[in-house]
Amino acid sequence: xxxxxxxxxxxxxxxxxxxxxxxxxxxxxxxxxxxxxxxxxxxxxxxxxxxxxxxxxxxxxxxxxxxxxxxxxxxxxxxxxxxxxxxxxxxxxxxxxxxxxxxxxxxxxxxxxxxxxxxxxxxxxxxxxxxxxxxxxxxxxxxxxxxxxxxxxxxxxxxxxxxxxxxxxxxxxxxxxxxx
Numbered sequence: 001x002x003x004x005x006x007x008x009x010x011x012x013x014x015x016x017x018x019x020x021x022x023x024x025x026x027x028x029x030x031x032x033x034x035x036x037x038x039x040x041x042x043x044x045x046x047x048x049x050x051x052x053x054x055x056x057x058x059x060x061x062x063x064x065x066x067x068x069x070x071x072x073x074x075x076x077x078x079x080x081x082x083x084x085x086x087x088x089x090x091x092x093x094x095x096x097x098x099x100x101x102x103x104x105x106x107x108x109x110x111x112x113x114x115x116x117x118x119x120x121x122x123x124x125x126x127x128x129x130x131x132x133x134x135x136x137x138x139x140x141x142x143x144x145x146x147x148x149x150x151x152x153x154x155x156x157x158x159x160x161x162x163x164x165x166x167x168x169x170x171x172x173x174x175x176x177x178x179x180x
Contacts, residue, residue, distance in 0.1 A: 088166070090142050090158045090166065097137045097138070098130060099123060099125065099139070100139065100140065100142075102138075102140070103139065104139040104143065106126075107138060107173055108123065108124045108176050109121060109124075109153055109176060110124045110175070110176060111175065113131065118133065119149075120132060120133050121133075121145070121148045121153045123153070133145070133148070134147070138173075139157065139171070141157040142159070143155040143156070143157045144156045144157075144158070150175070152172050152174045152175060153172065154171075155170070155171040156170060156171075157169050157170075
């Protein structure tokens with residue numbers, strides 16, 4: 001019977017000794033935290049005063065609105081009259097030629113060739129070489145070939161400006177030296 005009493009007594013003493021150790025450390029920790037909390041001061045910065053709001057008054061209230069359709073039509077008519085240079089719209093219904101699918105900066109003149117007393121330009125795109133003649137089209141801006149010489153191909157491009165009018169501009173494709 002003694003055996004049954006010894007075991008619970010040992011467990012009880014062990015539990016009491018462990019709980020005594022924990023209380024002392026916990027009490028000491030709480031005391032330190034309280035002392036630190038009393039010494040700590042909270043610093044709260046002052047809030048700056050709000051900016052004074054000054055309302056904006058729109059001075060153009062009685063004037064014509066800048067995006068009024070009537071005003072825009074007058075300005076567009078004035079621009080059209082000033083830039084009217086007599087160029088008709090190009091024929092957009094004609095069949096497209098092969099080189100019209102490529103932008104001008106991808107086209108490279110690599111030479112010329114003469115057949116039956118007619119000079120043809122040799123134009124390379126990617127790795128394909130095309131023969132072009134006077135009156136042919138190339139580039140994406142309706143570029144009409146106006147002159148072919150040994151060193152360059154002159155092109156007249158027809159494009160629309162911001163007002164919707166057709167204008168002509170000159171472009172050239174110069175002979176490129178062989179890449180080594």
